[in-house]
Structures are given as C-alpha cells and as structure tokens.
Amino acid sequence: MLSTQVISELEIVARRGAENASEALSIFLRERTQVSVRTVSVEPLEEIPEQFGGGDNLVVGLLSRVVGDVEGNSMLLFGRDDALKLVAILGGKRKNGNGNVEGFGELERSMLEETANVTITSFMNSLTSHLGERCIPNAPVYLLDLAGAIVSVALMEIAEAADRALVISTTFSCKEENLSAIFIFLPSPESLAALEEGLTGA
C-alpha cells in the first residue's frame, strides 16, 4: 500500500504531466485543451472497470505499454461519443451510427492513437524528469469495446502479483466540445515499488 506521502508526490507529477499534455494537445488539436487530474489513488483491481460508468459501457481504449526503468501499461479512454467529437475536431469523418466494429476508419483511428501518444508521452516525460528514470511509452493501439473488457486486458500483468493498482484518473476538455477522457497508468508491482523508493528518496 502506498503511503500518503507517495500519493502526494504522484499527484504533483501527474499535475505536471497534465500541464504538459494540455500544452501539447492544444497545439496538436488547434483548440485550447485543458487536461486536469481528477484522482490519484490505489484501487482494488476488480473496481477499476467500474470507474468508467460501468463495465458494459462502450469506450474507445488506446493502450500503450510503457518500458524502461518504470514499466507498466497506460491507457487513454474516451466514451464513444467523446471519441467521435475528438475526431470531428481533428477534421476526420464523424459517424453517427450505432457502435460497431467499423465505428472508426483507419484515418480516424490514427488520429485517436496520435492524441493518446501526445497525452501519454506528456505524462511519462513528467515522471521521467521528476524521478530521473526512463519511462518510454510504445505507440498506443486503438480498440473499441466494452470498458470492462478493455481494462481487464491492461490489468492482467499487474494482477499476476497484486490485488491493487495505481490509477491516475484525469479528464480533459476542449473549448468548443467539452469532451472528457480518462488516463490511467498501471505500473507493474516491481515498478510501483521503484516509484515509491524514487519518490520518497528511500
């Protein structure tokens, strides 16, 4: 279990990451974009999918494996409607049909993956500069599916050795569209221990 001190340090890192992401996304989206940290917490694994409005909500998940000194999985999740709004901001085709496997074309998927790339990289750069340890995100991969199904995939490696995981939950909004998304970083148990050591100077 992480101490209050470590959680506070992680909140500082997460807020810096959010500021970096706000700047980078504002340039990328050509819209003033504000990323805000909602919570930094350690959650029981089984509760994490429920944070997305219920496990059977349809979401777009952009999953990136983080490698380096701190390893784990990170995800940016949008509700399907917010993903459609974002695609429209980026100039992609906005589709209004029911959710289906072909909900987004290749171009629209690339737009969402690049948005996730900018966001996740901003957070990891913040962590790297704070700890002096490398955290390198791989290119994010798109998936449209039920929230419970997507999140459980990212949890698997953590679940091998732990019943709880670190969740950094954020929202972000664009000036015109007021869309929101959730970013979570799930470090491996070994990396969680390394984070704790790095943040407390132990």
Place this chain on the structure above:
Amino acid sequence: MPNNADFSVIKVLIGQVHLARAPKVLQAVLGSCIGVSIYDQSQGLAGMAHVLLPSSGGRPEGALPGKYADKAIPCLYEAMLKYGASARNLKAKIAGGSRMFKTAIKSESTDVGGMNIDSVKDALKIHGIPVVGSDVGGTLGRKVEFRLSTWEFVVEDFANRRLIL
C-alpha cells in the same frame, strides 16, 4: 414464481466468485477473462467465477478467489456443494477468452485468453463437470448474464451478436 421473487442482478467483478439462487441474475463483462458458471438446476443454485488468469503458479489467491482458473474452479465447486448442490447434477456454461489486443502489450502477445479457455476446461474436467454451453475465443469483449429464472446464459457483444446458451 412468488410475487416477491428476487430478480436482482449480481455483478461478478474481476476475480470474484458469487453464488445465487433462482431467480437472480449473475452478470459479468469479459475480455480475455472467462465467465464460468456452475449450476445445479434441481436445487435452484448457481455460481459464477470471473477468471482473469490461467494459473496461480503456486501464488495464494489473496482477496480474489476467482482470479486464477486453477483456484477459481475448486473454490466454486466447493462452495456449490457447501450450499446444497449435488456433485452429480453439476453442469457448466462458459464464455470469454478473447484475444483483444494482438501486439499492444506483452500479456496479449501470449494469448492469455486462449490459455484461460484451456485452463478452465481442464479444471472443470478434473472435477467431472460437463460443459453444456460455451462461447469462447474471438476478438471482441462480451457481456454475459446467467438468468436463473429461465437458466438462460445470455452472451452479447457490442456488434449486436446475441447468443443464448
């Protein structure tokens, strides 16, 4: 069915094991995980485990008795017998085990979904429980509901596929 019959839905979250009596509903949302239900219709009793990983590798199950297939099935089996099920009446229905991300993360490159399917089937076989309904594999997540009023095991995905096992 009495007027005050309890049709409430019990969410079976990752790693959990729940038992319920008819006419309740056991529900889970699955990706690579497996939703395993064992039931004794004559006793009006069913259980569901939400299995995340194929093998405990000797690790304790901790707070989540359904997390590993090799621990979840014995736990479910023993709980069913404890609450009045008869071993010879037990049957199983299973769903899940998708391979959702092929390359994004390490765990999926080894097809944990497929390993989960094999491990669950092996554990059920060891306990002599026949699998009478199964919808496993593929690349999409699933929502499953075991409706104990009708004993229908309903499997849906977001592409509007719907099966009743």
